[in-house]
Amino acid sequence: MADALKVGIAGLGTVGASLVRIIQNRANELATTCGRAIEITAVTARDRTRDRGIDISRIQWFDTPEQLAREADIDVFVELVGGAEGAAANSVRAALERGLHVVTANKALLAASGVELAKIAEEKGALLNFEAAVAGGIPVIKALRESLTGNTVSRVYGIMNGTCNYILTRMEKEGLSFADCLKEAQRLGYAEADPAFDIEGNDTAHKLAILTTLAFGTQIAADEIYLEGITNISIEDIRAASDLGYRIKLLGVAQRTESGIEQRVHPTMVPYDSVIAQVDGVTNAVAIESDILGELLMVGPGAGGNATASSVLGDIADIAKSRPGAQRVPVLGTPAAALAPYKRAQMQSHEGGYFIRLTVADRTGVFASIAARMAENAISLESIVQRANPDTAETAKTIILVTHATMEDSIRKAVEAIKSESYLVGEPQVIRIERPKDL
Amino acid sequence: MADALKVGIAGLGTVGASLVRIIQNRANELATTCGRAIEITAVTARDRTRDRGIDISRIQWFDTPEQLAREADIDVFVELVGGAEGAAANSVRAALERGLHVVTANKALLAASGVELAKIAEEKGALLNFEAAVAGGIPVIKALRESLTGNTVSRVYGIMNGTCNYILTRMEKEGLSFADCLKEAQRLGYAEADPAFDIEGNDTAHKLAILTTLAFGTQIAADEIYLEGITNISIEDIRAASDLGYRIKLLGVAQRTESGIEQRVHPTMVPYDSVIAQVDGVTNAVAIESDILGELLMVGPGAGGNATASSVLGDIADIAKSRPGAQRVPVLGTPAAALAPYKRAQMQSHEGGYFIRLTVADRTGVFASIAARMAENAISLESIVQRANPDTAETAKTIILVTHATMEDSIRKAVEAIKSESYLVGEPQVIRIERPKDL
Numbered sequence: 001m002a003d004a005l006k007v008g009i010a011g012l013g014t015v016g017a018s019l020v021r022i023i024q025n026r027a028n029e030l031a032t033t034c035g036r037a038i039e040i041t042a043v044t045a046r047d048r049t050r051d052r053g054i055d056i057s058r059i060q061w062f063d064t065p066e067q068l069a070r071e072a073d074i075d076v077f078v079e080l081v082g083g084a085e086g087a088a089a090n091s092v093r094a095a096l097e098r099g100l101h102v103v104t105a106n107k108a109l110l111a112a113s114g115v116e117l118a119k120i121a122e123e124k125g126a127l128l129n130f131e132a133a134v135a136g137g138i139p140v141i142k143a144l145r146e147s148l149t150g151n152t153v154s155r156v157y158g159i160m161n162g163t164c165n166y167i168l169t170r171m172e173k174e175g176l177s178f179a180d181c182l183k184e185a186q187r188l189g190y191a192e193a194d195p196a197f198d199i200e201g202n203d204t205a206h207k208l209a210i211l212t213t214l215a216f217g218t219q220i221a222a223d224e225i226y227l228e229g230i231t232n233i234s235i236e237d238i239r240a241a242s243d244l245g246y247r248i249k250l251l252g253v254a255q256r257t258e259s260g261i262e263q264r265v266h267p268t269m270v271p272y273d274s275v276i277a278q279v280d281g282v283t284n285a286v287a288i289e290s291d292i293l294g295e296l297l298m299v300g301p302g303a304g305g306n307a308t309a310s311s312v313l314g315d316i317a318d319i320a321k322s323r324p325g326a327q328r329v330p331v332l333g334t335p336a337a338a339l340a341p342y343k344r345a346q347m348q349s350h351e352g353g354y355f356i357r358l359t360v361a362d363r364t365g366v367f368a369s370i371a372a373r374m375a376e377n378a379i380s381l382e383s384i385v386q387r388a389n390p391d392t393a394e395t396a397k398t399i400i401l402v403t404h405a406t407m408e409d410s411i412r413k414a415v416e417a418i419k420s421e422s423y424l425v426g427e428p429q430v431i432r433i434e435r436p437k438d439l
Numbered sequence: 440m441a442d443a444l445k446v447g448i449a450g451l452g453t454v455g456a457s458l459v460r461i462i463q464n465r466a467n468e469l470a471t472t473c474g475r476a477i478e479i480t481a482v483t484a485r486d487r488t489r490d491r492g493i494d495i496s497r498i499q500w501f502d503t504p505e506q507l508a509r510e511a512d513i514d515v516f517v518e519l520v521g522g523a524e525g526a527a528a529n530s531v532r533a534a535l536e537r538g539l540h541v542v543t544a545n546k547a548l549l550a551a552s553g554v555e556l557a558k559i560a561e562e563k564g565a566l567l568n569f570e571a572a573v574a575g576g577i578p579v580i581k582a583l584r585e586s587l588t589g590n591t592v593s594r595v596y597g598i599m600n601g602t603c604n605y606i607l608t609r610m611e612k613e614g615l616s617f618a619d620c621l622k623e624a625q626r627l628g629y630a631e632a633d634p635a636f637d638i639e640g641n642d643t644a645h646k647l648a649i650l651t652t653l654a655f656g657t658q659i660a661a662d663e664i665y666l667e668g669i670t671n672i673s674i675e676d677i678r679a680a681s682d683l684g685y686r687i688k689l690l691g692v693a694q695r696t697e698s699g700i701e702q703r704v705h706p707t708m709v710p711y712d713s714v715i716a717q718v719d720g721v722t723n724a725v726a727i728e729s730d731i732l733g734e735l736l737m738v739g740p741g742a743g744g745n746a747t748a749s750s751v752l753g754d755i756a757d758i759a760k761s762r763p764g765a766q767r768v769p770v771l772g773t774p775a776a777a778l779a780p781y782k783r784a785q786m787q788s789h790e791g792g793y794f795i796r797l798t799v800a801d802r803t804g805v806f807a808s809i810a811a812r813m814a815e816n817a818i819s820l821e822s823i824v825q826r827a828n829p830d831t832a833e834t835a836k837t838i839i840l841v842t843h844a845t846m847e848d849s850i851r852k853a854v855e856a857i858k859s860e861s862y863l864v865g866e867p868q869v870i871r872i873e874r875p876k877d878l
Contacts, residue, residue, distance in 0.1 A: 002767075022731060026589050032777050033588055035767040131586070137732040139578075139586040147570070147578040149472055149756035150465050151749060275717045275738055283878060292461060293576040293739065293749040299714055299878055300735040310590060310732035317588035321767045328441075328474040328760045338471050439722060439738055 002035060005320040008042035008072045010065035010091055011080030014305035015105060015132070016045065017052040019078070019312055024054070034320035042072035065091035069100070076101045076319055078312060084108040096120040096128065103315040105132035105308055111206040111222035114213065115339060118331035127322075128331045129315035134207040135160050135284040137307030138300040139314070144214040144288065145333045151290035153215040157253040157434065160207045162282030162302045163191045163198040164230050164250040168267075169280045172238045172247065178231065190282055200229035201250065201265040208252035212263055212342075215254060215288065217334035221263065221342035228266035237429055240357060240400050241269050244383065247277045251434060260345035269355050269433045275299075276436060287436060295438045348409040353382065353433035356401040356411070358418065359425040366423045370399060373417045377410040379403050396425050402433070441474060444759040447481035447511045449504035449530055450519030453744035454544060454571070455484065456491040458517070458751055463493070473759035481511035504530035508539070515540045515758055517751060523547040535559040535567065542754040544571035544747055550645040550661035553652065554778060557770035566761075567770045568754035573646040574599050574723040576746030577739040578753070583653040583727065584772045590729035592654040596692040596873065599646045601721030601741045602630045602637040603669050603689040607706075608719045611677045611686065617670065629721055639668035640689065640704040647691035651702055651781075654727065655695060656773035660702065660781035667705035676868055679796060679839050680708050683822065686716045690873060699782035701789060707873045708794050714738075714878045726875060734877045787848040792821065792872035795840040795850070797857065798864040805862045809838060812856040816849040818842050835864050841872070 007023070009016055023030065023038055031037040044062040062068035069077050069091035077095035079102065081088040088109050095102050096117060104110070110117070110133055121128040131141045135158065144156075159165050167181040176184075182199065185191035197203050209222035230250050241248050246269035255262045270277045275297055279285040284302025289295050301307035332339065360366050367386065374381060385400040403411070415428050446462070448455055462469065462477055470476040483501040501507035508516050508530040516534035518541060520527040527548050534541050536559060543549070549556070549572055560567040570580045574597065583595075598604050606620040615623075621638065624630035636642050648661035669689050680687050685708035694701045709716045714736055718724040723741030728734050740746035771778065799805050806825065813820060824839040842850070854867050 018731075022589055030589055033769060033773060035769075035774070137735065139582050139735075142581060142586060143578050146757060146760075147581060147753040148749070150461055150469055150752045273717060275714055278712060278714045278717050279878075290749075292457075292745045292752070294743070294746050296576065296578075296737070296739040298735070298737050301733040301877075304733070306731045307733050310587070310729075313589045313731070314586040318585060321585075322761060330472060330474075334472060335474070438740075439718075 004037035004039040005034070005076060005316070006039055006041045006074045007076045007078060007316060008068050008074035009040060009078045009080065010044050010068055011082070012043060012045035012052055013080065015308045015312065016080045017054050018305040018309035020054045020056065022309055022313060030317070034317050036320055038316060038320055042068050042074055044068045066094055069095040070098070074100060076103060076316055078316065079104040079106055080312070082106055082108070084112040089113060092117060093120065096124060096126055099124040099126050101127040101319045103129045103312055103319070105130070105312055107133040107206040107210060111209045111220060114210065114220045114332060115336055118336035121331050122336055127319055127329065129318060131315050132308045132311035134210050135286050136300070136302040136304065137310050138284055138286060138298045138302070139311070140211070140286045140298055141214065143296065143298065144211065145329060148288065148290055148293060151292045153256070153288060153290045155253065155255045155289045156211050156215045156286065157251050158286035159249050159276065159279055159284050160252050160286065160302060161198050161204045161250060162284060163195065164204070165279070165284070166190050166282045167199070168230060168233065168238070168248055168250065171233070171235055172242065175235060177235060178233060199231055201227045204250060204252040204265045208254055208263055208265060211286070212254040212261065213339065214333040216256060216261055218261060218340045218342040221344065224263060224342065224344045226264040226266065226347045230267050232429070233267050236398070237357060237431060241355065243385070244355070244400070244402060245272045246270060246433070247272055248431065249276070253434060257345045257349070259349055260343035262345040262347070262350060264347065264350070267431055269431055271435060274436045275439045287439070289437050295436065297439050348407070348412070350408040351405050353405055353435070354403045354411050355431040355433060356403070356415065357429040358399045359396055360399055361423040361425060362395050362397045363423055367399070369421060369423070370401070370418060373414045374401070376417070377414040379406045379410050379414055443476035443478040444473070444515060444755070445478055445480040445513045446515045446517060446755060447507050447513035448479060448517045448519065449483050449507055450521070451482060451484035451491055452519065454747045454751065455519045456493050457744040457748035458519070459493045459495065461748055461752060469756070473756050475759055477755060477759055481507050481513055483507045505533055508534040509537070513539060515542060515755055517755065518543040518545055519751070521545055521547070523551040528552060531556060532559065535563060535565055538563040538565050540566040540758045542568045542751055542758070544569070544751055546572040546645040546649060550648045550659060553649065553659045553771060554775050557775035560770050561775055566758055566768065568757060570754050571747045571750035573649050574725050575739070575741040575743065576749050577723055577725060577737045577741070578750070579650070579725045579737055580653065582735065582737065583650065584768060587727065587729055587732060590731045592695070592727060592729045594692065594694045594728040595650050595654045595725065596690050597725035598688050598715065598718055598723050599691050599725065599741060600637055600643045600689060601723060602634065603643070604718070604723070605629050605721045606638070607669060607672065607677070607687055607689065610672070610674055611681065614674060616674060617672060638670055640666045643689060643691040643704045647693055647702055647704060650725070651693040651700065652778065653772040654693060655700055657700060657779045657781040660783065663702060663781065663783045665703040665705065665786045669706050671868070672706050673868070675837070676796060676870060680794065682824070683794070683841060684711045685709060685872070686711055687870065688715070692873060696784045696788070698788055699784035701784040701786070703786065703789070706870055708870055709873055709875065713875045715875060726878070728876050734875065736878050787846070787851070789847040790844050792844055792874070793842045793850050794870040794872060795842070795854065796868040797838045798835055799838055800862040800864060801834050801836045802862055806838070808860060808862070809840070809857060812853045813840070815856070816853040818845045818849050818853055
C-alpha cells in the first residue's frame with residue numbers, strides 16, 4: 001500500500017468536526033477504497049480547548065490557518081475557515097504556492113478569487129477541489145467538471161439556498177407570512193440571526209457564479225449577477241401561483257443567450273408538475289441542460305455538517321486515489337488560462353414568461369387600460385385572472401396576468417405605464433417564470 | 440501538451456456513431472479541457488460500408504472487436520458491442536490483459552462478469568469505466584464510486600428502464616391499457632419488437648446488480664434478484680394508486696437489512712408528492728440513501744445515442760486527464776479482491792407497506808372475512824376503500840387495502856387465505872409501497 005495521505009484541516013466548526021470524526025472512524029474502509037490511508041496530521045481552529053466531541057490530542061496543532069498551510073507536513077490542505085479574504089484566502093494561496101493540494105468548501109473565496117487560485121494550482125500541478133462549495137452534498141461540481149466534458153451547456157439553474165426554500169415551502173404549505181416563516185427558520189437554526197445574505201439572494205449568487213464558470217468556461221463574474229431576494233414574496237403570490245399550476249422557488253439561473261450570458265437570482269415560478277417544483281424544505285437541486293447529455297437534475301442536502309463533510313471527504317478521496325501530480329483535471333473545468341471573458345447579457349433583454357399581480361381600484365375601464373398597456377408593449381397574454389381581494393378594501397380587486405415569452409424590457413415599460421395610472425393600489429408584483437426543458 | 444490519447448471503438452451503432460461524431464467535431468475543446476488530444480485511431484463494426492453519417496475513412500479498420508482489442512495501437516478500448524458473452528466479453532478481457540484502459544456501456548457483461556474483469560483491470564493497473572451502463576446519461580457510477588467514498592449506503596433505488604416508465608406514464612395520463620401503451624412505445628422506438636427484457640424487469644435487474652455492488656461493496660449477484668415486471672399492472676391499479684396519493688413506477692431497489700441485502704425489481708407505489716414520483720416518460724432517476732451525505736437523487740435521460748455517448752465520453756475524458764497508471768479508483772468502488780460475499784435477504788422477510796386490490800362478490804360478510812384474514816396475520820391496515828367495479832358484473836365490487844409496514848410473508852399468507860375463499864373474483868393484485876426517506 002502507498003504512503004498515507006497526510007491531511008491538514010483549518011477550521012473545526014460543524015463541518016470540520018464531522019470530517020475529523022468520519023476520517024477517524026472509517027480509517028480502515030477509507031484505506032481499502034483509496035488504496036492508502038488518509039491521516040489527519042495537522043489542525044487549527046480558533047479555540048484549541050473547546051469540546052467538539054472529537055479527539056485531536058494526537059494531531060499537531062497550529063495557531064493559524066496560514067501557519068498550518070506554510071509549515072505543516074501535509075499533502076492536502078483543507079480550508080473550512082470561510083470568508084472571501086483574510087485567513088482563508090491567505091492560507092489557501094500559501095498552500096497552493098507550496099504545491100499542496102487544496103480542498104475547500106468556501107464559495108465566497110472562490111467567487112472572489114477562484115480564477116487566480118486555479119491558475120496557481122494549475123501552475124504548481126496541484127488539485128483544487130471544492131465540491132462542498134455549491135449545493136453541499138450534491139456532486140454538481142464533479143458532474144460539470146468531469147461527467148459533462150465535451151458537452152456545450154445552454155443553461156444551469158437551481159435551488160441553492162436551503163433557508164429560502166424552507167421559508168417558501170412553509171409559506172405555501174401552512175399559509176404563513178414571510179416574516180413568520182423566517183422567524184421559524186431562525187428558531188430551527190435554518191436561518192442566521194442576520195438573514196440578509198440568504199434571503200436577499202447573495203448566497204445563491206456566489207454559488208451561481210461558480211457554476212457559470214464551470215458550465216460556460218468564462219471568467220468568474222460574481223458581481224455581474226441580477227439579484228432579487230424573496231422578502232417581497234407574499235402569501236397571495238404563492239396562492240396565485242398555485243392556482244395557475246406553478247410553485248415559487250428562489251432560483252439561480254445562468255443561461256447562454258445570443259447577446260452574452262445571463263446570470264440571475266430571483267423568485268421564480270416553475271410548473272407544478274416539473275421535478276424541481278417538488279423539491280421542498282432545506283433540500284437543494286441543480287439542473288444542467290446541455291446539448292449531448294440533455295437535462296440532468298440532481299437533488300440533495302444543500303447544507304449541514306455531515307452532508308458538507310461528505311463532499312469534502314469525496315474531494316480528499318479523489319486526491320488519495322491519484323498519484324501526486326498525476327491529475328490534470330482543470331480546477332474550473334476549463335484551464336484557468338483558457339477561460340473566456342465573461343460577456344454579460346443585459347437583464348432588459350431577458351426573454352421569458354412573466355407573472356404580474358396588480359391590485360387595482362374596482363372601476364370601469366381598468367381592465368381595458370391594463371390590456372392596452374400590455375398590447376402597446378407587444379406583450380402577448382397567456383391568461384388573465386381577476387378576483388376579489390380579501391385583504392384590501394372592497395373597492396379594490398386583484399388582477400393577475402401571465403404572459404407568453406416576452407422581453408423583460410417590454411414588461412418593465414408596461415408596468416411603468418400602469419404605475420402612472422390612477423387606478424393602481426400599491427406596488428405591482430412581477431415574478432419571472434422558468435420552464436425546465438424536459439423534466 | 441502530452442501525447443494524444445489513442446482510442447479504439449468497437450461497435451458503431453447509435454451510440455458509437457454519436458461518439459465518433461462528437462470526438463471529431465469537438466477535438467479542440469476536448470484537447471483544451473483534457474490537456475491532450477483525444478484521437479480515434481481504430482474502429483470495428485459489423486458492416487464497414489454502411490452510411491452512418493460519420494467519416495471513418497482515416498481510421499484504421501479491424502474486422503472484429505477481438506482483433507482490435509489485441510492488435511490496435513491504442514490506449515483505450517471502447518466496447519459498444521453489447522451482450523454478456525462472445526465478442527464483447529472476449530475483446531474487453533483481451534484489452535484489459537494488455538493493460539489497456541476500457542470504457543464500456545455493457546450492463547449485461549458487467550452484471551455477468553464485472554468482478555472478474557475488475558480483478559484483471561486492477562492487477563494490470565488499467566481503468567475500467569462504465570458510466571453509460573446504468574441509467575444512460577446520469578452520472579450515478581461516479582457518484583457511488585467517487586463522491587460517496589466513506590459513506591455507508593443503506594438503500595439505492597431508481598427508475599432505470601425508460602420503456603417501462605414511458606408505458607406507466609402514458610397509462611396514467613391517458614387512461615390507456617398496458618397493451619395499447621406498449622404498442623405505442625414500440626411504434627415510437629421506445630420498446631423493442633420483443634419487449635420482454637424491458638417489461639419483465641430483466642434490464643432493470645442488470646443495472647441494479649451493478650449498483651448494489653457499488654453501494655454495498657459485495658460480489659455482483661445478478662441472479663439473486665426478486666423480479667416482477669409491469670405486464671400485470673392495470674389501469675384500475677393506476678387509478679386506485681392516484682386516488683390514494685401514489686403513482687406506480689417500476690423500481691429497482693437494493694437495501695441493506697439485518698438479514699442481508701434485498702435486491703428487488705417490481706412495480707412500486709411511491710407517494711405522489713415525492714420527487715421521484717414526478718419523473719415521467721423515458722426519463723430515469725436513481726436515489727442513494729447514505730449515512731453521511733443523506734439522500735441524493737439524480738434524474739436524467741436513461742438511454743439514447745447522445746446521452747449514452749456523453750457518459751462514454753466522460754469516461755474517456757477521465758482517462759485522458761490522468762497519466763497512464765496513475766489512477767487507483769477501484770473499478771467497483773471497493774477493490775475487487777476486497778468485495779464481501781453477497782448475502783441475500785429473503786423476499787419473505789421484506790418489510791414495507793402493501794397495496795392490495797381484490798375483486799369480490801357483493802355478498803354479506805365479505806368485508807369482515809377479509810379484515811379477519813388480515814388480522815390473523817397481524818397485518819395492520821392504513822386504509823380500506825370499497826367501490827363499485829365498473830368493469831365486472833354488478834354483483835362484484837372492488838376492495839382496496841393499504842397496509843402499514845408489515846412482512847411480505849404475512850401478506851402472502853393473508854392473500855393465500857383470501858384466495859381460498861369463495862367470494863374472490865379473479866386474481867388479487869399486490870403492489871409494494873416504497874417511501875423515499877427525505878425527498
